[in-house]
Amino acid sequence: MTDQNQDRPSHRYDATVANALESRWQSWWDEQGTYVVGNPGDSRFDEGRPKYYCLDMFPYPSGAGLHVGHPEGYIGSDIISRFKRMNGFNVLHPMGFDSFGLPAEQYAVQTGVHPRDTTIKAINTFRRQLKGFGFSYDWSREISTTDESYYRWTQWIWLKAYQSFFDPATQKASPIGRLLDQLESGSVQPFDVDGTQMQWSAMDDSSRRDYLDTRRLAYLGEQTVNWCPRLGTVLANEEVIDGRSERGGFPVLRKPLRQWMFRITEYADRLLEDLDVVDWPESTRTMQREWIGRSEGATIRFPVGDGDLEIFTTRPDTIFGATYMVVAPEHPLVDSVIAAGCDSALTEYVTASRNRSDVDRMADSKEKTGVSLGIEATNPATGRSIPVWTADYVLAGYGTGAIMAVPGHDQRDHDFARAFDLPIVSVVEGGDDVEHAAWCGSGNAMNSVNDRISLDGLDTQSAKDVVIDWLESEGCGNRHVNYKLRDWLFSRQRYWGEPFPIVYDEQGRHYPVSDSALPVMLPELEDYEPVESDEPTPPLGKALDWVNTTAGEAGVDPDLLDPDTPVRRETNTMPGWAGSCWYFLRYCSPSCEDRFVDPRAERYWLLSERSKPSDVSLAPGEESFDAKNNQVGGVDLYIGGAEHAVLHLLYARFWHKILFDLGEVSTPEPMNKLFHQGMITSFAYKRADGSLVAVDAVCERDGGHVERETGESVERIVAKMSKSLRNVVNPDDVVAEYGADTMRLYEMYMGPLEASAPWNTRDIVGVHRFLQRAWRLVIDEENGALHLLEEGDDAVERSLHRTIHKVGEDIQRLAFNTAIAAMIEFVNEATGVGLSRAQFEKFTLLLAPFVPHVAEEFWHRLGRESSVALESWPVFDPSMLVDDQVEIPVQILGKVRSRILVAADADQKTLEAAALADERISELLEGLTVRKMVVVPGRLVNIVAN
């Protein structure tokens, strides 16, 4: 390596030159504030320009530093941001760090260093690496979710939800005070858990308070939660995968606990509907729809003993076929049967299934198990007694945790009925013998008659409607929409998260901390490790001085609680998702001190209109969003991984909708266009038996790959980068070896941004050589002098205009790979000819979004003193895009047989004549009859002849 470098021309573009000019321009951009963008009201800010908010998903700053996968989306968004900036937009392109939460804390626990210290260190590493790529972030807007000035507002937004309820009349969040007014005026009646109405005037203060508390959007609820003893915390359903924690893969148990919850279920319909109006990948919208899991059906009450057993079904039309019922092992009915005394088989089954983790339940899901409860229910349609069973194939968490089993028309019920010899009847036409397999499709109802109603002959949809109407009139059922989505568990028993701005009095009643007393600071703790135990024990409980305080000290409004009242602080913390629910808002005005976001800045950066509003200084809270004229989402382009398709993106939408309802933000959706970059994978090798081999244990031989040790031939496959396969690529190494511009180009040249592609070290040299050729085209490699032509070449000029056109179009559709290919072609064409000053200037502008350091260098060598990043995108001359003469393929029966050179605007007749006059064509047509001629002007001629 070093020997080769000695002979190299001293002014060749190589890693040394690249690294030198990269650090020079990076410092210069920092000093000049090149990428700092103002806000409305700032002195040099031109509010008349259109805005473009281009956002990256901010990273978790883990101790390991950036991965080559991180920059892929960031490079893409940087190219777009630079392009928009050069096209006259005010571009908001910020970066920050999602620094609270499990990953940072786990790392701290492992290394024994305080999470605050590891977080700061990791952020510094990330920032250094990000700056090394020359991204055009406005670093003056950098935020970290762990900053006190940031999480103060995370707490504030949470309090907003705490102080609000979901008004069913308007389908919007509203201050809880309005509910109180409604209840006091009698315009709205309270109802209890079962839905029965109560009298507000008849309730005492304490039950009134309790009632309001149950209506809050952020509320304290008793829930069976996912308790992970190893992580020492509870987890949201979304954080549990196959019965194990998403982070760490530890077993998760189910445990009833009193926890802070978010009433996200109230927003289910709006979260679902607005998916139709955002510009998001279909796959992500589908995933969110499925996660919300809306199903229309009915709840039906089956009389059991003195009471009812309520079930949910999407097929009420099959009620005549319900031959037994099943409740989940966790269902209260099971407890009452056990309490009344029963055989040990039931107790054993229930205890076993309740303790079974979901992993085990999954393992033998094919085998249906269950035990009869020994009691009977009455099928309200047939009037017959049917047995009630418990089985773990019915899930406690979905619907009412109980089902009517229709073995004729549900495969799971069918499997169960066969296993326990329960009766199967057919009530829907279609399918084969229901004894053999359930018929789950639709068809006309049959065998569905009683004294008062007949469904026979009705198609499935009509039968559903008719039977629900009947059930409603009988008072034993209701039309009902059920959701898979459940309320969001928002407490964590961890140290590294936002404390809740809540205190409890001695009676255990909760009180909010006033806005003015925020933030509730995370106390310093020497011992921040999670407590591994069977009982959730938040580590903050160890900070006794912090926990035990007075209402006045904690900042509770004196009107709510006397300042001297002793109180205990809430010791749970918020989950890692909290900070990422609104960070894109804070970027609008990161140092705003009196609000979570400055209203004028929020309105400018979030609200996109077809025609610019003349006045952007309206106060928040005014209803200004206009579905016709405004873009539904505020962020114009959001780029990030598909792994956040459900969790982060659903939570952020939910928070945004609350804030929108309360008049705090201008748009109903946070992200207008969403784009997922693909994953950067790597190569690995596979033995014949399917086992994987690490990259460094394999060498190339005779065009194939063999394992070093054994000489066994192995197959090259594509796999995720992993430590065990030793195929992880460190971006620092790549930058050192080729320069940041080369790495930027390589990642964009690998393929479409949305596609996953394997990192292939061997290919990087291709784009590096392109930069060398571009450099050599205008710079003398021996003495470093610029060499430009006095007069530009005509062919090169035409090619340049085509390239300007192509690159501009490709950037807008995020097809960076083909844009780069076009620039490579241009350089190849100009090689050996050279460029004039004007041509070189235009080409430099084209390069600027992709390779900002090289472009800045070129720009300054051209004698410019301001940054190329702030110049205008070059304009192409449309007349240069078309040739006078074009070559048109002539086909016979769809096969290209010849080509003719004709005027570009030649019409149908001219083309026809020219094609037939072609020597080769007339030869081939000899003896054939021309049946038809298809002529597409400017494209081709196809002769149908036989």
Next chain:
RNA sequence: GGCGACGUGGCGGAAUUGGCAUACGCGGCGGAUUCAAAAUCCGCUUCCGGAAACGGAGUGAGGGUUCGAGUCCCUCCGUCGCUACCA
């Protein structure tokens, strides 16, 4: 099992609306330059046959629509991602 995406040269990929399949890059081969090599520049490189002209096949497999299909429709196979007893 369900949903979704994708299958194009030795490799990464291009073909934006049904219109010249394989742009561009890597790798490979050859040439120029060089004492020699590296680097650079030029050329060739889907496969089969042929010295070439040219012919034939060809976008996972099979079928269909069309003057014409990588692109649209049906069936199947394979890979990846998500999801998983959701009543």
